Amino acid sequence: MQPSYNFIAYLIYLPVVILLTWYVAHILFRNSKVFMLDIFSGRAEIAGATNKLFETGFYLLNLGFAFWVMTITADIISNRSLLEILSTKIGAFCIYLGIVLFLNLYLFFRGRRISREKARLAAASANTAPRE
């Protein structure tokens, strides 16, 4: 019986996806504090709390998805198929992570735009009120 490479594939896949998720979350949520402060118009406490909640959700969603799709049903019997299957899996996960990253960025930009419009409307109504 030939030895199966499935276990090795799992052992490579798990650290790679965990590190990737950690890295992306680290970069995204270190830089999103600025957006959050903008969205909540400078209230640091609620901005920090929202940032932390989004970060936790990001980890749960992406690690959950990564673990869920880990199963390799085929029996891997050669180095070549090990590499091919692993690169397919990790590549697909990278693309998924990229899509989630851009979705998050879109949400941040949208929130900032809405809160800026609100601030502009409030400033405009404050300016017009005394004149009437």
Add this chain to the structure above:
Amino acid sequence: MNILAYLLYLLITYLVTVRVGFVFYRNGRIFILNLLQQDAALTDFINKILLVGYYLLNLGYAALMLATWDTIDTWTALLDSITAMTGKILLTLALIHFFNMAGIYFISKRNQHFIHP
């Protein structure tokens, strides 16, 4: 080998649930405080109840999932099934979490509308 898988799975699920629950507990307080117009005593009470409810829901769900487990004969199958089951639990947690955040968002929006029509 199923026993080993169950023990590992329950350990991981327990650790993740408690850790995540604590993060929600600490960071969710300010949102409830805003919703209840700065009523600190009621906020702490509701926050505590939410935390306990969350633990019960999650640990109960994790324990229920044990019944659906396949028989495990090899180390590969062990690693595979533990990871897949943990992934499912994490996805469920993420889903509940995003539902909660959407709920808080809509309730606070409605309240704002109510105060400043």
